[in-house]
Amino acid sequence: MTGRDGGADLEPIGEFDxxxxxxxxxxxxxxxxxxRAMANGGLFHLRIVAPRDGWPQERAWPASSGAHRILDNAxxxxxxxxxxxxxxxxxxxxxxxxxxxxxxxxxxGAAAELRVASTRGLRTGILFxxxxxGLDVEDMARADTLVRYPLNPKFMSLNLAQAVLVMAYxxxxxxxxxxxxxxxxxxxxxxxxxxxxxxMSHLLRELDDCGFLRNEQKKPGMIRNLRHFxxxxxxxxxxxxxxxGVVSELVxxxxxxx
Amino acid sequence: MTGRDGGADLEPIGEFDxxxxxxxxxxxxxxxxxxRAMANGGLFHLRIVAPRDGWPQERAWPASSGAHRILDNAxxxxxxxxxxxxxxxxxxxxxxxxxxxxxxxxxxGAAAELRVASTRGLRTGILFxxxxxGLDVEDMARADTLVRYPLNPKFMSLNLAQAVLVMAYxxxxxxxxxxxxxxxxxxxxxxxxxxxxxxMSHLLRELDDCGFLRNEQKKPGMIRNLRHFxxxxxxxxxxxxxxxGVVSELVxxxxxxx
Numbered sequence: 001m002t003g004r005d006g007g008a009d010l011e012p013i014g015e016f017d018x019x020x021x022x023x024x025x026x027x028x029x030x031x032x033x034x035x036r037a038m039a040n041g042g043l044f045h046l047r048i049v050a051p052r053d054g055w056p057q058e059r060a061w062p063a064s065s066g067a068h069r070i071l072d073n074a075x076x077x078x079x080x081x082x083x084x085x086x087x088x089x090x091x092x093x094x095x096x097x098x099x100x101x102x103x104x105x106x107x108x109g110a111a112a113e114l115r116v117a118s119t120r121g122l123r124t125g126i127l128f129x130x131x132x133x134g135l136d137v138e139d140m141a142r143a144d145t146l147v148r149y150p151l152n153p154k155f156m157s158l159n160l161a162q163a164v165l166v167m168a169y170x171x172x173x174x175x176x177x178x179x180x181x182x183x184x185x186x187x188x189x190x191x192x193x194x195x196x197x198x199x200m201s202h203l204l205r206e207l208d209d210c211g212f213l214r215n216e217q218k219k220p221g222m223i224r225n226l227r228h229f230x231x232x233x234x235x236x237x238x239x240x241x242x243x244x245g246v247v248s249e250l251v252x253x254x255x256x257x258x
Numbered sequence: 259m260t261g262r263d264g265g266a267d268l269e270p271i272g273e274f275d276x277x278x279x280x281x282x283x284x285x286x287x288x289x290x291x292x293x294r295a296m297a298n299g300g301l302f303h304l305r306i307v308a309p310r311d312g313w314p315q316e317r318a319w320p321a322s323s324g325a326h327r328i329l330d331n332a333x334x335x336x337x338x339x340x341x342x343x344x345x346x347x348x349x350x351x352x353x354x355x356x357x358x359x360x361x362x363x364x365x366x367g368a369a370a371e372l373r374v375a376s377t378r379g380l381r382t383g384i385l386f387x388x389x390x391x392g393l394d395v396e397d398m399a400r401a402d403t404l405v406r407y408p409l410n411p412k413f414m415s416l417n418l419a420q421a422v423l424v425m426a427y428x429x430x431x432x433x434x435x436x437x438x439x440x441x442x443x444x445x446x447x448x449x450x451x452x453x454x455x456x457x458m459s460h461l462l463r464e465l466d467d468c469g470f471l472r473n474e475q476k477k478p479g480m481i482r483n484l485r486h487f488x489x490x491x492x493x494x495x496x497x498x499x500x501x502x503g504v505v506s507e508l509v510x511x512x513x514x515x516x
Binding site: 036037039040041042065066067097098099100101102103104105106108109112146148149150151152154155156157158161162165166169172173176178179180181182183184185186187188233236238239 | 294295297298299300323324325355356357358359360361362363364366367370404406407408409410412413414415416419420423424427430431434436437438439440441442443444445446491494496497
């Protein structure tokens with residue numbers, strides 16, 4: 001029931017989070033890797049329609065990398081109609097729909113709608129077809145909306161777990177507040193401008209002393225360039241301490257050589 | 259050199275598209291599935307640093323589902339330093355960075371920066387660590403920026419190809435213009451409001467005739483409700499023809515019964 005990644009620890013599980021519905025899956029390993037991809041994106045509800053080799057199948061569990069609770073709680077249905085009967089809105093992933101009149105959404109667009117539906121207390125599901133053939137026309141007629149991932153049109157083939165991962169990832173992102181860029185600083189802090197200026201003074205004093213800034217005409221520009229370099233990225237307090245040390249050591253080595 | 263999905267047909271290849279760099283990968287199959295994930299997202303340049311079992315390895319090709327050209331053109335290096343020497347900007351994927359002072363970006367944020375760099379004519383690369391341990395601290399010190407995917411913090415473990423797929427997918431999306439929602443209509447067209455009104459008139463005439471709208475007080479509201487239903491989604495010309503037929507047939511069956 002547990003895995004190195006805490007598969008037993010997937011709560012809280014949202015009652016109205018989307019249900020992943022594998023339609024006629026062929027390989028037990030793919031059901032397992034699907035569960036892993038669901039866990040990555042924080043999805044928990046798995047339904048399986050007419051699995052080729054029956055259910056449960058032992059080989060699914062080791063393939064799930066610890067997402068055992070998803071497999072333990074998977075529900076099995078004989079038909080797509082049965083699997084979607086209690087749902088309010090059904091999406092069907094379909095890389096190359098033909099002869100279908102149906103709304104088509106990107107994974108990102110569909111994820112946004114799934115989140116809205118979940119907030120409204122509607123039960124939703126996403127159909128994923130069998131490995132070889134994908135969903136058939138009858139399956140698609142049960143869905144409100146098709147989902148087609150924007151991917152290289154010359155190379156669309158995804159395996160089942162990868163298809164589930166893209167959808168689960170987009171689902172997770174709809175609630176994620178991670179800034180696009182952040183600075184990891186761990187035990188130290190970003191230096192204040194005063195701390196940086198303190199280092200710049202130290203550096204410039206020593207550069208003056210050793211004659212590096214002797215060309216009075218070029219001096220202001222050289223100082224400005226150094227200032228630009230040291231302000232291009234955030235500097236931490238700890239890095240400034242190291243840089244102070246670097247300058248001092250270079251100076252004392254030079255003085256010792258004299 | 260070819261695959262069912264057109265692996266031989268991945269051009270045009272952008273000179274400044276990001277390079278995927280697998281650092282000390284262990285399993286040949288994972289190098290193959292990485293190539294497949296790259297092809298999904300339109301990435302072509304693969305570099306391999308110190309592959310555990312050497313290179314080339316036969317088992318990579320069948321695992322790539324036809325992305326053979328990526329494997330055929332993969333370059334092998336002994337060290338990360340060698341593999342990044344000609345690049346201008348290096349990202350390192352890292353699910354749980356510790357004791358590192360470094361900018362951290364989401365996959366989406368990093369993809370946007372990769373696209374900008376590519377447009378500026380800068381060569382970029384993304385490091386992916388070995389299956390078991392991930393990148394080590396020395397590898398990370400070679401990167402400008404870390405990439406951490408927003409995923410369920412209780413279940414972050416991705417296999418190598420899945421990690422590459424998320425990055426490749428986000429790379430592809432930076433240039434993708436697919437609308438979040440569209441209607442597939444294939445051989446037919448969305449009906450005009452005039453065509454829809456023509457059907458509504460047909461339906462209302464027959465409903466009047468059979469007495470369904472006999473309650474004069476409720477009639478305007480009933481008609482409005484029907485109108486709301488038929489305008490909730492786009493209707494196609496072909497569907498309107500079918501609906502005209504459905505109404506006519508129900509009417510003639512009723513008349514025949516009399």
